[in-house]
Amino acid sequence: MRTAVCGVWHVHAPEYTQRAIELGQVVGFYEPDDAMAESFQKMFDLPRFDTLEQLLSSDAEGVIVCSAPSRHPDLMVRIADAGKHIFTEKVLALTTEDCLKIQEAVDRNGVRFVISLPQKYTAPQKTAKAVADSGELGKINYLRYRNCHSGSTKNWLPPHFYNAAQCGGGAMIDLGAHGMYLTHWFLGIPVSASSAFTVAHDTAFNVDGVEDNAVTVMACEGGAIAVNETGFVSDYSPQVLEVFGESGYVKMVNGKVVKCSALTGGKEVEVPLVAASESPITQFLTGEVLPGCGMEEARALTRLM
Numbered sequence: 001m002r003t004a005v006c007g008v009w010h011v012h013a014p015e016y017t018q019r020a021i022e023l024g025q026v027v028g029f030y031e032p033d034d035a036m037a038e039s040f041q042k043m044f045d046l047p048r049f050d051t052l053e054q055l056l057s058s059d060a061e062g063v064i065v066c067s068a069p070s071r072h073p074d075l076m077v078r079i080a081d082a083g084k085h086i087f088t089e090k091v092l093a094l095t096t097e098d099c100l101k102i103q104e105a106v107d108r109n110g111v112r113f114v115i116s117l118p119q120k121y122t123a124p125q126k127t128a129k130a131v132a133d134s135g136e137l138g139k140i141n142y143l144r145y146r147n148c149h150s151g152s153t154k155n156w157l158p159p160h161f162y163n164a165a166q167c168g169g170g171a172m173i174d175l176g177a178h179g180m181y182l183t184h185w186f187l188g189i190p191v192s193a194s195s196a197f198t199v200a201h202d203t204a205f206n207v208d209g210v211e212d213n214a215v216t217v218m219a220c221e222g223g224a225i226a227v228n229e230t231g232f233v234s235d236y237s238p239q240v241l242e243v244f245g246e247s248g249y250v251k252m253v254n255g256k257v258v259k260c261s262a263l264t265g266g267k268e269v270e271v272p273l274v275a276a277s278e279s280p281i282t283q284f285l286t287g288e289v290l291p292g293c294g295m296e297e298a299r300a301l302t303r304l305m
Contacts, residue, residue: 001023001024001025001061001062001085001286001287002024002025002026002027002059002061002062003020003024003026003027003061003062003063003087003285004027004028004029004030004049004055004058004060004062004063004084005017005020005026005028005029005031005046005064006029006055006063006064006066006067006075007030007065007067007068007071007075008036008040009031009033009036009066009067009166010066010067010068010089011157012066012089012116013089014040016064016066016087016089016116017044017046017064018044019282019285020064021044023282024285026044026046027047027058027060028046028047028048028049028054028055028060029044029046029047029048029049029055030048030049030051030052030055031048052075056078056079056082060084061084061085062084062085062086062112062284062285063079063084063085063086063087064087064088064281065079065086065087065089068160068163068167069091069092069094069166069167069168069173070094070167070168071166072088072098072102073098073101073102076088076102076105077102079111080102080105080106080108080109081105083111084111085111085113085284086106086111086113086114087114087115087116087280087281087285088113088115088116088298089115090116090117090177090181090298090301091173091298091302091305092298092299092301092302093302094168094302094305095302096303099295099298099299099302100299102295103295103299112284112287112289113295114280114281114289114293114294115294115295115301116280116293117181117280117292117293117297118279119181119182120181120182120292121276121277121278121279121280121292121293122276123255123273123274123275124252124256124257124273125182125241126273126276126277127252127257127272127274128241128243128250128251128252129185130274131243131257131259132243132245132250136247136248136261136263137243137244137245137248137249137259137261138245138247139245140186140187140224140243140244140245141222141223141225141244141246142224142225142227142243142244143182143183143186143187143225143227143242143244144226144227144242145178145179145182145183145227146179146229146237146238146239146240147175147176147178147229147240148175148231148232148233148234148237149232149234149237150232150234150235151212151232152200152203152206152232152233153201153232153233153234153235154235157205157232159205161174161205162203162205162206162207162208162210164208164210165208168305169211169305170206170210170212170214171211171212171214171230171231172195172197172211172228172305173305175230175231175232176228176230177301179216179228179229179230181297181300181301181304182241183220183226183228183304184301184304185292186226186243187220187226188220188221189220189300189303189304190218190219190220190226190304191219191220191221192218192219193217193218193304194216194217195217196214197211197213198213198214199213200212200213200233201213201232201233212231212232212233213231213232213233214230215230238253238254239253239254239255240253247261248260248261248262248263248264249261250271257271258270259271277290280293
């Protein structure tokens with residue numbers, strides 16, 4: 001697929017661009033911020049479009065959107081109206097109303113849409129989901145997910161990740177999105193939620209005071225509780241997914257999956273990993289799109305956020 005990159009605001013823009021180069025052709029990129037554009041061009045020798053109109057009139061078949069979430073609605077509606085397929089970094093938009101505007105544009109133009117929800121396609125998470133879905137654990141009543149990094153404490157996140165207007169929030173809406181879409185995947189849309197957000201590290205860039213340390217507790221239909229922990233202030237923190245049922249549990253810690261149930265004699269045993277699926281960006285570029293990274297899931301993530 002011939003692609004163009006719309007915005008290099010997000011830290012994953014280089015990763016997606018590299019994959020697009022490997023699997024096809026990147027005809028150019030659009031980024032209105034000169035400093036960001038200059039930094040990006042040091043990594044990739046790609047033409048820079050001066051305007052969005054130049055990108056839209058190019059021969060790109062698809063567009064990789066890595067702009068600030070606040071800009072997604074306007075950009076994506078125009079991209080869809082230009083007849084180009086869309087891949088987007090999470091989150092789709094900051095309100096359900098804006099999600100629906102994007103969906104209407106995608107539907108009326110018949111373009112392909114993929115959102116990056118990568119952890120639904122990794123081997124450990126797929127393995128834990130398979131165990132939970134098998135019935136071995138009985139009725140699921142508790143889920144806990146922890147995903148944190150040192151973006152604030154090691155000062156490697158770009159300053160604009162602390163811009164409340166552009167991001168819609170801090171750690172929870174960014175890194176915490178993984179826990180939200182996994183909660184939706186395992187348990188559906190919660191019926192209620194309560195969060196604790198703090199600023200645990202004094203970062204000079206965080207002039208808006210967005211949270212860098214966060215937890216959200218959600219109540220789901222049927223009585224299950226989900227806990228989503230995230231933050232930019234924890235180095236060496238393991239990625240943890242725990243799912244408990246009435247008859248056992250399954251845990252994933254840094255890629256290793258174990259379970260305990262009556263079938264294991266009440267002992268914790270390691271679970272062989274199922275095969276991983278291709279990442280959402282690869283699915284988009286190859287046209288082999290699997291369930292789980294479409295518009296319905298994108299809307300659900302925004303609703304949760």
